[in-house]
Amino acid sequence: MSGKDVFYQGNEACAEGALYAGCRFFAGYPITPSTEVAEFLARRLPTVGGAFIQMEDEIAAMAAIIGASLVGKKSLTSTSGPGFSLKMENLGFACLTEVPCVIVNVMRGGPSTGLPTGPSQSDVMQARWGTHGDHPAIALAPDSVQEIFTETVRAFNISERLRTPVILLTDEIIGHMRERITIPPEGELEIWERPRPTVPPDQYKPYDISEGIIPPMADFGSGYRYHVTGLNHDETGFPTNNPSLVQPEEERLMAKVTENLDLIQKYEYFEKPKARIGIVSFGSSARSSRAAIRMAEEEGIKVDFLRLITLWPFPTDAAVQMADKVDMIIVPEMNLGQMIEEVQRSIAGKAETVGVNRVDGDPITPTQILDRIREVA
Amino acid sequence: MSSRYEVRLSGAGGQGLVLGGVILAEAVSLFEGKNAVQTQSYGPEARGGASKSEVIISDEEIDYPKATEIDLLLCLTQEACDKYSVDLKTNGILIADVRMVKELPEGDYRVYNLPILETAKEKVGKIFVANIVALGAIAHLLDAVSFDSVEKAVLKRVPKGTEDLNKRALKLGYNLVD
Numbered sequence: 001m002s003g004k005d006v007f008y009q010g011n012e013a014c015a016e017g018a019l020y021a022g023c024r025f026f027a028g029y030p031i032t033p034s035t036e037v038a039e040f041l042a043r044r045l046p047t048v049g050g051a052f053i054q055m056e057d058e059i060a061a062m063a064a065i066i067g068a069s070l071v072g073k074k075s076l077t078s079t080s081g082p083g084f085s086l087k088m089e090n091l092g093f094a095c096l097t098e099v100p101c102v103i104v105n106v107m108r109g110g111p112s113t114g115l116p117t118g119p120s121q122s123d124v125m126q127a128r129w130g131t132h133g134d135h136p137a138i139a140l141a142p143d144s145v146q147e148i149f150t151e152t153v154r155a156f157n158i159s160e161r162l163r164t165p166v167i168l169l170t171d172e173i174i175g176h177m178r179e180r181i182t183i184p185p186e187g188e189l190e191i192w193e194r195p196r197p198t199v200p201p202d203q204y205k206p207y208d209i210s211e212g213i214i215p216p217m218a219d220f221g222s223g224y225r226y227h228v229t230g231l232n233h234d235e236t237g238f239p240t241n242n243p244s245l246v247q248p249e250e251e252r253l254m255a256k257v258t259e260n261l262d263l264i265q266k267y268e269y270f271e272k273p274k275a276r277i278g279i280v281s282f283g284s285s286a287r288s289s290r291a292a293i294r295m296a297e298e299e300g301i302k303v304d305f306l307r308l309i310t311l312w313p314f315p316t317d318a319a320v321q322m323a324d325k326v327d328m329i330i331v332p333e334m335n336l337g338q339m340i341e342e343v344q345r346s347i348a349g350k351a352e353t354v355g356v357n358r359v360d361g362d363p364i365t366p367t368q369i370l371d372r373i374r375e376v377a
Numbered sequence: 378m379s380s381r382y383e384v385r386l387s388g389a390g391g392q393g394l395v396l397g398g399v400i401l402a403e404a405v406s407l408f409e410g411k412n413a414v415q416t417q418s419y420g421p422e423a424r425g426g427a428s429k430s431e432v433i434i435s436d437e438e439i440d441y442p443k444a445t446e447i448d449l450l451l452c453l454t455q456e457a458c459d460k461y462s463v464d465l466k467t468n469g470i471l472i473a474d475v476r477m478v479k480e481l482p483e484g485d486y487r488v489y490n491l492p493i494l495e496t497a498k499e500k501v502g503k504i505f506v507a508n509i510v511a512l513g514a515i516a517h518l519l520d521a522v523s524f525d526s527v528e529k530a531v532l533k534r535v536p537k538g539t540e541d542l543n544k545r546a547l548k549l550g551y552n553l554v555d
Contacts, residue, residue: 178415180406291441
């Protein structure tokens with residue numbers, strides 16, 4: 001059975017992808033340029049037995065999706081820069097309590113309220129380190145409307161299987177951009193569920209890792225009772241400051257990501273024979289990069305291209321693969337240089353790096369990147 | 378690259394240019410089987426201010442989604458024309474509202490000075506269908522899309538009860554171009 005062709009906006013594809021993945025709860029607070037995600041789900045969730053709540057602010061919205069996830073519903077919130085900042089405290093809570101949830105950040109110019117209607121990619125580092133403390137971070141950055149759909153599904157899948165929040169980072173351009181996409185028929189894309197307990201309620205321990213590093217999660221309201229706290233806790237869920245328990249638990253949270261890189265990391269590497277220049281980019285800047293690489297080739301300059309779909313955990317190996325081959329890596333991003341630092345950290349001096357940066361509310365154009373390619377060629 | 382065709386619809390916020398772009402792109406993409414990408418750029422104002430909506434049409438995959446060398450430009454206000462006409466290609470098509478746009482940009486363009494707003498207001502009786510009148514004119518000038526496909530896309534997107542009004546607006550717009 002083939003899918004259904006629709007002409008969708010990126011934000012609509014995100015919402016449709018969430019429904020496909022089994023999302024049945026959304027809480028949010030409207031903010032440009034992400035509001036269409038909420039609008040779409042406000043219309044559609046009630047028709048599939050789900051619930052939509054517009055909360056009083058972004059902090060409450062983040063709290064609400066954690067609550068909904070604890071009763072067993074796949075949950076989503078969507079926002080943009082200023083709202084993303086407000087979600088940080090509860091994001092950390094979800095990391096430590098291991099509550100699956102998906103947070104969409106349609107990036108706009110910042111800091112503060114910045115450029116509400118202008119695109120940006122300046123929340124790359126916030127997606128990694130926005131909430132305090134050592135914590136696992138997963139962020140996915142699609143570059144087309146179709147990919148927004150599939151990556152939203154993947155965000156839910158990863159979040160459920162690893163019991164950790166997943167961030168979908170898009171931007172105003174691809175969030176508002178419309179393209180024809182195919183919604184796959186039910187069953188075509190795999191849908192994963194969180195691990196649930198097999199023991200009866202009286203034997204259930206919420207953070208029991210005897211079966212593996214992802215503890216089974218019981219739905220509140222199904223007869224299982226347990227304690228959920230943002231304090232470091234033992235296997236019963238109650239607070240502890242016992243050093244011999246805290247250290248391994250903190251390390252386990254990180255290991256959920258580092259031991260599942262194959263599941264999470266996704267990128268595309270387009271190689272040109274004998275290229276001495278490479279580009280690393282993501283999101284809408286990847287589209288500009290692709291056009292620039294084509295234009296450069298017409299001028300006889302070959303450029304390798306690494307398009308990151310997963311930003312966190314950063315695909316270090318892919319960056320090293322590029323650095324082992326090329327002399328110069330160009331990193332176009334709509335910020336003043338965030339991902340380039342991660343590229344530099346990864347490649348440890350194996351190649352030179354230079355950015356193409358723009359934060360004026362207009363996209364990075366292919367010509368801007370082409371100019372940089374010519375400069376370094 | 379050769380098959381890439383760029384359209385920009387510009388005017389004031391509230392004139393329905395984003396919807397116009399969506400309808401055009403949907404007509405091309407769903408009913409003509411070509412690739413189309415629609416984007417928009419607007420200020421924080423709900424109404425007023427210069428606003429634009431862009432449609433890139435191609436037989437190939439579309440990478441950069443914004444217009445840089447425009448083949449067809451629609452201007453419904455002078456402000457939009459001043460601000461957004463710089464990227465119009467030499468020999469490109471410029472459709473300007475005859476009443477609103479008094480000063481045309483310098484350069485070699487195929488200019489169509491059309492009474493778009495007047496047609497919407499006087500002949501259809503509703504100023505808010507100006508975007509659909511403009512789409513009619515565009516459908517006439519654009520090889521990539523047929524009138525029927527645009528009409529189908531219009532009917533898919535406009536509110537129920539306004540179908541006949543919009544069909545008339547589209548036809549009148551189409552007939553504005555000789």
